[in-house]
Amino acid sequence: MKAIGIIAEYNPFHNGHKYQIEQARRMTDADYVIVVMSGSFVQRGTPAWTDKYLRTQIALECGADMVFELPTAYATASAKDFAFGGVSLLQGLGFVDTLCFGSECGDIHALWNAAQFLADPGEAFETTIRELVGKGLSYPAARAQAYAMHAPTDDIAHPQHIDMDSTPDNSSTASYLLQSPNNILGIEYLLALKQLHSKIIPVTIARKDHGYHETTAKDKYLSATGIRDYFLTQGKIPVDYLPAEAVNILQAARNHYPVTLDDFSEMLYYRLSTCSPENMTRCADVSYALAARIHNLLPKYKTASDFIELLKTKQYTHSRISRALLHLLLHTTGEQTKLPVSYGNLLGFRGSASGLLRQVNDFPIITKKADALCQFHKLTEASAKHAISLWNTDLLADNLYRQCLLHKTGCALPDCYHAPLIIPRYPLC
Template identity: 30%
Template sequence: MRAVGIVAEYNPFHNGHRYHVEETRRLYGDAPIVAAMSGNFMQRGEPALFDKWTRAEMAVRGGVDLVLELPVAFAVRSAQFFAAGAVRFLYSLGVVDWLSFGAEHPELGALKLLAAAVDDETVRAVMRSRLDAGETYAAALGKSLAAASGLPPAMVASPNNILAVEYLRAIEKFAPYMVPCPVARQGAHYHEKVVAGAIASATAIRGALLGGRTLEAFGAMPPSARELAERCMAEGRGPVSWGGLTVVLLAALRRAAVAELAELPDVTEGLEYKMKAAGAAGGLEGSLAVLKSKRYSLTRLQRVLVHALLMTDRRTVAGWDECGPLYARVLAFSGRGRELLRAMAKTAAVPVVTKTTHFLHSRDLDGRELTPLQAMLALDALATDVYSLGMPNPEWRRGGRDFRQSPLYVACRPVGS
């Protein structure tokens, strides 16, 4: 069985995502679709609006056959490491022949040209000079590639195109037999903050939900995703935001020693001292004001704060970058997804995790030395435990859900209208 892979966050699943799934289905017909989805924290360094199981069910009801969790060690990273982790993850399943991804400018030839230019030493030198001048990685990359390729800066710098370039680089390095399939993004711009139609940006939809404008947000989501979001909100399981985790974050920053903060991923050039000072602020905005500078984008700072919540060690993460994801954890699946799981039992190069306790038990976390796989899985479990503290209903803040929650089998037909 040969499948199409998608890398996603589905935060939340909306009509633009449904279009991408439907277009992928149109292009590849009967091939099942498997999504490598971020868990409870996003690549931009934000908690997911709704938990990973809810979002995985949204995806399956929206047409995806199988949703697997991209470990947090790769999900909350810059575009380069996020894309590399996701491509290696999908390739390790042994069934994914194609990678379907959205791009503002989906011309594959131009994207490949940009991907090749990233590793050109002249481009790298220009990038380093821009970084030394205080530009963010995304800005330095975009401007350097635009100058080298002659392509429009808007094409190079758009967020999904940057990810597309990194997917192509990762395919070239880690998955040479995987075929890239860019699909044109539809509707609103990635950063658009207003829901102005049936297809809106995830940024606008999240803003509407967090601002209490639920009808506005729901107009840009499929009915099935809307139903699950309503249920989640009624039960007090969401929406989750940094606002609900601010006290936990401040406690983590105040408790940590400067030396510990210095060992977090992406912490360089004395940022640990600013982080310690940021912990003395009275809220998230105050903390970010202390941390803000030309060199560090808001996205990068938010990722650093997630790592502070989880106390992720940079050396451990660097080791995982060498080996790639070590397991495939199942979140949700359809009937076709069940068939795909059977096929993966024979082809996957990594264990398929349907029950956490088969690989890691809560008692293993009590000072025992963990294998690399167990340590990666333990970080995912910790991410869920910390994330749950941001849920509005205290009943849902209990720890250990990763050890109790089974994958969701969605037996009904996908709802897309």
């Protein structure tokens, strides 16, 4: 039996995600698709568009066989830690053979070459990044330019939707490789596989949209931000971009209205106003300079989104600030993402895939949440301590999300101890 892994947010689940699952099965002849999915909050530092139980149900109805939750500390981290968390969870399960991810270039060899280079790029590469940052470039832009300057010629990808006649030089396509969000994340997946000495085989599927930041409603695949804005302005589900299964599930749910970061504005203000700059720096992605900036501008705080715009500079991007504020709200630290994920919190599965769980040996699978701590005690002392820290952060994240949704819609989600596993009643056609 062959199982393929996908690391995702499904924020929300759209037609592109369904296409990826279908293509992953076809390309690898996989029997099972195993998804590691973000929970209540996602990687760009925002709450998930809708709760993780609805997203799990949609994923299972659209082709996934099993959905595990990526712990919040990794789900809200930078690309490197997000990828490391997802890959280490798939690795821990022991039955996943292949990792499938989308990329703009669609070239696994170019991505592997980039990962090999970035695993040990040398001092000249790091020096170039520092020089470019000193000239005012953001770190991601400086890294992309430095890669274009230092990468061997055979590392260069030739992305499918770039007009090579208008951009013939290798530096343009090399820079593109590290400027496109899914390429960057794909490279981080490969670096994580390398770091973990994993036998999981990576494959990539070329994306057919314009990437995460696309917000034009006319495109087939719409970003999470675009769907959220469309939903809020039109007051209806954008059925052209969601699979029919997703539309049916969302229409049947009472709590499918999008949750935004501004819904957490009061919670965030309370947290920031009761935390000194010194204590802020204990959280992930919060430097002392950023903590001081947060502290100094706090009197001008209105809403979470307004405050992000106020804090934003060339040095501190919107995403970096969003993640930093979310880490402050959830008390997440950089130490939480140093070790591999040592357990799998199962959100839902198809009955036909249940046999996979019997293949897992020393990796705790959490099906009954009340038994989680007991299962962690089976781990080594360091792994158990780490697992408990991750679990407590997830509990806090879920409770804040649940309370926010209750205040916004009047609909109370079950807490994690009473939420049942999502198990579709009928097999896929």
